Amino acid sequence: MVLPSDQDATGRSLGRHELALLSEAILSGTLTSTRGRFVKALERTFADMLEVEHASACASGTGAVHCAIAAIDPEPGDEIITSPITDMGALAPIIYQGAIPVFADVDPATCNVTAATIRAALSERTRAIIVTHLFGNPCDMAEIVALAAERGIPVIEDCAQAFLASDRGRMVGTMGAIGCFSLQQGKHITTGEGGLVVTNDPVLARRMELFINKAWGYGDDNPDHYFLALNYRMNELTGAVGLAQLDRLEAAVMRRVSLANKLTARLRDVAGIATPVVRDQSRHVYWKYCVRADRPSWSGGVGPLATALRDRGIAAVPRYIQKPAFACAVFSQQRTFGSSRFPFTLARPEAVDYSPHRFPGTFAALDGIIVVPWNDRYTDDHVDFIASSIRDAVASLGGS
Numbered sequence: 001m002v003l004p005s006d007q008d009a010t011g012r013s014l015g016r017h018e019l020a021l022l023s024e025a026i027l028s029g030t031l032t033s034t035r036g037r038f039v040k041a042l043e044r045t046f047a048d049m050l051e052v053e054h055a056s057a058c059a060s061g062t063g064a065v066h067c068a069i070a071a072i073d074p075e076p077g078d079e080i081i082t083s084p085i086t087d088m089g090a091l092a093p094i095i096y097q098g099a100i101p102v103f104a105d106v107d108p109a110t111c112n113v114t115a116a117t118i119r120a121a122l123s124e125r126t127r128a129i130i131v132t133h134l135f136g137n138p139c140d141m142a143e144i145v146a147l148a149a150e151r152g153i154p155v156i157e158d159c160a161q162a163f164l165a166s167d168r169g170r171m172v173g174t175m176g177a178i179g180c181f182s183l184q185q186g187k188h189i190t191t192g193e194g195g196l197v198v199t200n201d202p203v204l205a206r207r208m209e210l211f212i213n214k215a216w217g218y219g220d221d222n223p224d225h226y227f228l229a230l231n232y233r234m235n236e237l238t239g240a241v242g243l244a245q246l247d248r249l250e251a252a253v254m255r256r257v258s259l260a261n262k263l264t265a266r267l268r269d270v271a272g273i274a275t276p277v278v279r280d281q282s283r284h285v286y287w288k289y290c291v292r293a294d295r296p297s298w299s300g301g302v303g304p305l306a307t308a309l310r311d312r313g314i315a316a317v318p319r320y321i322q323k324p325a326f327a328c329a330v331f332s333q334q335r336t337f338g339s340s341r342f343p344f345t346l347a348r349p350e351a352v353d354y355s356p357h358r359f360p361g362t363f364a365a366l367d368g369i370i371v372v373p374w375n376d377r378y379t380d381d382h383v384d385f386i387a388s389s390i391r392d393a394v395a396s397l398g399g400s
Contacts, residue, residue: 001385002313004377006186011375013248014190014241021240031236033057034218039239045246046196050171050179054205055198057239058212061160061182062089063232064195066096068156068178069128070229071199071207074099077346078127083113084324084362086132090158091325095336099127100347103326103354108364109277109292111135111320115143117361122151123348129155133162133172135371136188136256136285137278141167141175148176156180161287163188164253168281173198178208183238188252188287188376189245191238253285255376259383260286266387267291272394289372290320291390306370308393314386317371324362326354 004011025031025038033039039057047055058064074080076098082091084103094101104113104121111134118129129148131139141157148155155176159165163181165172173179178201183194199205210217215229234242264275274292278284293302302318309316325331332354334341344352356363372386 001382003315003373003382003385004375005315005373006190006375011377012190013252013376014245017247018241018244021244022237025236025240028236033233033236033239034213036236036239038236038243039234042234042239042243042246043196045243046181047198049246049249050174050198052174052179052198053200054202055196056205056209056212057234057242058195058197058232059234060089060193060232061087061180061184061187061195062093063212064160064180064182064197065090065130065156065158066093066230067195067197067208067211067232068180069093069097069099070211071178071204072128072154072156073207074127076343077125079123079125079348079351080128080130081113081118081121081126082130083132083134084326084359085111085134085321085365086158086325087160088325088328088330090130090132090160092330094130095330095343098343098346100125100343100351101325101331102126102351103324103359103362105359105361106365108361108368109274110137110139111290111365111369112137112139113144114140115147118144119147123351125348125351126151126153129153130158131155131176132158132160133165135276135290136162136165136287137276138162138165138167138172138282138284140279141170141172145175154178160184160187162285163249164283165285166283167279174200177201178204183242183245186287188256188285189242189249191241191245194234194238194242195232252376255378256286256374257283259376259378259380260284260289260374262380263289263383263387266383267390270391270394273390286374289374290369291372292368293370294368301367302370304397305393308396309370309372309389312389312393314389315373318369319366320369320371321366324354324359324366326359
């Protein structure tokens with residue numbers, strides 16, 4: 001069986017609605033968001049969907065995180081706590097703003113940071129906390145937000161993989177100071193590349209909107225470039241596709257969740273396999289479906305199981321990322337701006353201590369997970385195929 005792929009039309013819901021809005025944008029002759037209407041409509045619609053006051057569209061998910069950090073405006077050498085299991089696009093903006101990424105360990109069962117692991121990473125220099133709702137599974141935001149409030153530290157939510165996920169009835173992106181979303185090819189909805197930032201704070205909203213526009217005050221009585229900023233604008237063509245995709249979002253998420261629940265039910269009795277851990281009152285929206293191989297007797301770890309699944313046509317990936325982010329050269333060798341090593345030259349030794357014993361949860365998480373591709377074009381037959389393939393692969397490795 002060939003599974004639908006979110007890298008092409010088999011696994012993406014793109015069609016007449018997107019084409020109609022694209023045609024309108026092209027025929028208007030206005031493709032810049034500073035004068036067009038589609039990006040503004042996308043922003044208003046997304047804000048209404050999340051029931052927040054402000055949403056701004058930008059060029060990418062990385063751009064969204066950069067806008068959020070720029071809005072917090074750290075001083076050089078300030079520390080921002082983040083996860084070691086995340087995409088580099090969520091980490092590079094911290095360095096570009098002159099701050100130091102400080103990595104908190106994760107819960108090996110969910111791969112998410114927790115209030116306890118964040119607390120262990122706090123210092124007097126902590127300026128912000130970034131939480132990543134990995135794979136669409138929400139972090140325990142009540143505890144994290146309470147901890148941050150004790151210290152007066154803003155929380156930035158990286159929701160790139162978690163559209164419409166929720167925790168205790170509140171959608172991710174709305175519980176911290178700022179929420180960041182990605183519209184990249186493989187996300188719940190896509191414009192190829194694109195991002196969104198949301199907040200209820202008018203001061204943060206203003207600064208993010210400025211940062212997207214080179215800090216130029218469009219519409220101000222006496223506009224200026226108020227501070228150092230980039231051009232992160234989304235164009236009208238992207239905005240048109242995004243607006244059309246929003247109409248599909250709720251149905252797409254419901255489909256992913258329904259099918260994932262069916263797969264979980266099919267795998268519950270497979271020895272050596274643990275299905276995703278979802279806390280009570282949380283809504284996991286399954287950007288990907290992750291299983292944990294918890295049978296240490298399997299030789300070679302999760303690699304052979306992933307290979308066995310790939311042999312059956314399932315593009316399973318062991319470990320998600322092959323090493324923790326801090327093991328990449330940008331951190332381990334401090335390769336940043338020329339030979340300066342900035343901003344790491346301003347860091348406390350403890351902030352850049354990446355000794356493995358400090359991250360037991362991170363290594364346990366990566367050593368145990370297999371990421372199975374997932375999208376809303378799957379059917380019950382696809383779920384049955386994945387379930388039987390996992391069962392067969394486990395049996396071939398000596399499981400039951």
